[in-house]
Amino acid sequence: MAEIVAAAAAVHAPQLLSRPPYEEIDKLDTSTDALHAFGKVVEDARPDAVVVIGIDHLETFWLEAVPAFTLVISEECDASYTKWRRRKKIHTSLAKDLLKGVIAQDFDLTYSQDAELGHAFLTPFEHILGDSEVPVIPLLVNTYLPPIPSPRRCYALGRAIARALADRPERIAVIASGGMSHFPGTARYTAPNYAFDRWLIQETAAGRYDDLLGLTPVNLDEVGESELVTWCVLLGMTGGELPGSLLSYQELSHHGHGVIQFVPGLPPAAEKPAEERLPRYGGHSFTQDDYVYYRFPEPSSLPLNRFLRQIITQDDARTAFAHDRDAAIAASGLGAEERAALAAEGFDQLVELGAHPLLALSAWQVVKNELAAAG
Structure with a gap:
């Protein structure tokens, strides 16, 4: 059966590509160093394919169609952000089997043979996979155009993918390309919820995911964590029990940059006593009953x-x-x-x-x- 030999959740902020001088370059360097470190892990694991779970920043599908989940099945794919571009081969036969296997489980999955991918894919292509010739399988999860799939639904997709791959012999790496707290383009652009990030890092280190999976898409909108849905697909693929080891976390003025490795496991950090743990959701109390920051576009x-x-x-x-x-x-x-x-x-x-x-x-x-x- 297919074996997951490397897996991580990774920041994909466009500043890691453009490196504008008005950013905190030292923090960008620390984030890319962590991405490169996981890239070495992937290289050493020698996977046959890399499943890259990313999002669409309205670059790929646009408002003519907004699929919840899309598998890219072509011979190659292009990922771009302004002048930066990477082309990767796709493991087409594995992607086709994955598509058939997931749909056979009554899980609707869109596919595309002509998708132009954005920086959610370009950043891991550049800073994790680099010039590696290992083929990829891009999977897009709708994140910023409500209504969006829930964490629990994304986890269920990950489980369906794991079952679809069960009879395949390949060694698989998985990258969940998504940020931590940020509110791009909104009035809260410079006010991420770092406390929620720290709580999530704590829960990930302990392999506790029930609270995360129990959140709603509106909850994620409230704390700037909508991109965590890609993490939830990864958790479904790995079984939802593995702890994650923090490779890097950076607080930028507008973004929490996190890189967390799940496979292979690293020596666990010492668990804090219960009285020292951060409170649930970092102390945040949810109040929204609808999307506020990323509303349905009229x-x-x-x-x-x-x-x-x-x-x-x-x-x-x-x-x-x-x-x-x-x-x-x-x-x-x-x-x-x-x-x-x-x-x-x-x-x-x-x-x-x-x-x-x-x-x-x-x-x-x-x-x-x-x-x-x-x-």
Whole structure:
């Protein structure tokens, strides 16, 4: 049967690729060092394939279709973020068997033979797999476009994947590409919930996952932890009992960067006495009864969101906006309020008008990076 020979959850922040000078470079270095360390673990494990469980930052599917779970089944895949790009071979025969096996268990799974992947895949391709020729199997989990699958549902998918792979002989590595607390593009961008992160690191070290799996997607939205759904798929694949060893955790002004290794196991840290443990959820009391930070995008906001996505994904649109913003805005066909928000600094006004926070922030970032590169 297939054997999981390496598994980790890993940060994929785009700053680990772009390394903008206004970031805390030493912390970025510490995060990439941890990714490289796990890359050596993967190399030594000599897997036949790497299942990379990532998310979509509205780069791959966009609002024409929002699948909950998507397996990429093609001969190769491209992952990109502005000027950075990596191409990886896909283990197509294994991916096809995985697809058939999961659907045979009555678990709906979309597939794509033509998916352009974003930085959730590019970062592990770059900093974990590097130039390795081991083939990958990309799996996308919807994370930022409500409604999103629950942690328990993602765990169930992981269990279904494990059963689908049971009769295969391959050695498998697993990377759950997802961040810890962050609120990209929202009013809480500079206020991550580090206490929740620390609690999660504590629970992971002890192999305790029931509280995490019992959370709702709205709970995750409240603490900036939506990307943990990729971790839940990994936990399902490994059985949900293995402890995780912390390789790195960095508190950036806008993001908790975590890298946690599950397989192979490392010597466990000493468990704290019960009275010294961090309280459940880091002391957070949940209050939201609906999504607040990543709400359902109203159809009326589609033209604005489409324009922002073009800035992010199309080189000519990004260059035009960066170097002649007034002309690009005038040609956008958007209303007066949207044009005024595009002309303003930052992204808060865009979000108020219905822009998806990820698109608003990402457009601001890539334009800022392009201008910095141009001097």
